[in-house]
Amino acid sequence: MKNDKLVIIPTYNEIENISDMIHAVMGLEENYHLLIIDDQSPDGTAAQVKKEQETFPDRLFLLQREGKQGLGTAYIEGFQYALARNYDYIFEMDADFSHNPADLPRLYDACNRGDCDMAVGSRYITGVNVVNWPMGRVLMSFFASKYVQFITGIPIRDTTAGFVCYRQKVLRTIDLEKIKFIGxxxxxxxxxxAWKLGFKVKEIPIIFTDRTKGTSKMSKHIFREAIFGVIYMKAKSLLRGYQPASDAYLSS
Known part of the structure; x- marks a missing residue:
């Protein structure tokens, strides 16, 4: 029987977290498949994944890329991999346990029940649920999402969230070749x-916990891309035709 769920995790220098993350996902009651996309980590992350594949040969997969190419391009390759193999539910998450693997079934249930086409693990739908971040970073992230809402009109409160479940039809409808940002x-x-195309989006409250092992990949360049890219994205959207999306957002 075909497995219908694929979790995609991009990695760069995650040797301290990757084995624990693999075992956490593999240990869930639901039978998840896991795709690691590694950007030639010099710390041996990919080699560790290959060792773990001996334990999970039919559920753990690895794509190795040449050099550090960015988060967005990693996910696009992961989406294409998932669509080529006809997975029904495709997940994004981080390797550092800032996203709790135990929350994967909650995102899956939201989409599988038919409530939504895209479930977002949200830090801000029930207040500010962030642990171990400096206050400055909490405020930067929170107000960045407010800024995105103001510029674009999108009703999603945690617009930069990286913990997401997509139904297959969302990724088949979006022209992935036109997704340009990499941070x-x-x-x-x-x-x-997804929202402009009329898909139903639901935010699921999660607790986001900052990494305790390894180092953050956040940079000033990534932050600038998000700030100025939003204006570009909004302007570009005015030249395109989308389905009406006024009823596409579902609160938690």
Missing amino acids: YAFQIEMKFT
């Missing part, structure tokens, strides 16, 4: 495009 603006662009 955290990629997350905004995917949500904005």
Whole structure:
């Protein structure tokens, strides 16, 4: 029987987290498949994934890329991999346990029940649910999402969230070749495009916990891309025709 769920995790220097993350996903009651996309991590992340494949040969997969190419391009390759193999539900999440693997079934249930086409693990739908972040970073992230809402009109509160479940039809409808951003603006662009195309989006409250192992990949370049990219994205959308999306958002 075909498995219908694929979790995609991009990695760069995640040797300290990757084995624990693999076992956490593999240990869930539902039978998830897991695709690691590694950008030639110098710390040996890919080699560790290959070792774990000996334990999970039919459920754990690895794509190795040449050099550090960015979060967005990694997910696009992962989406194409998933669509080529006809997975019904495709997930994004981080390798560092800031997203709790135990929340994967909650995102899956939201889409599988038919409530929505895209479920977003949201830090801000029930207040601010962030643990171990400095206050400055919490405020930057929170107000970045408010800024995106103001510029675009999108009703999603956590627009930069990287913990997402898509139904297959969303990724088949979005022209992935036209998704241009590679940093955290990629997350905004995917949500904005899905919403404008009329898909139902639901935010599921999660607790986001900052990494305790490894180092953050956030940079000033990524932040600038998100700030200025939103204006570009909104302007570009005015030249395109989308389905009406006024009823496409579902609160939690």
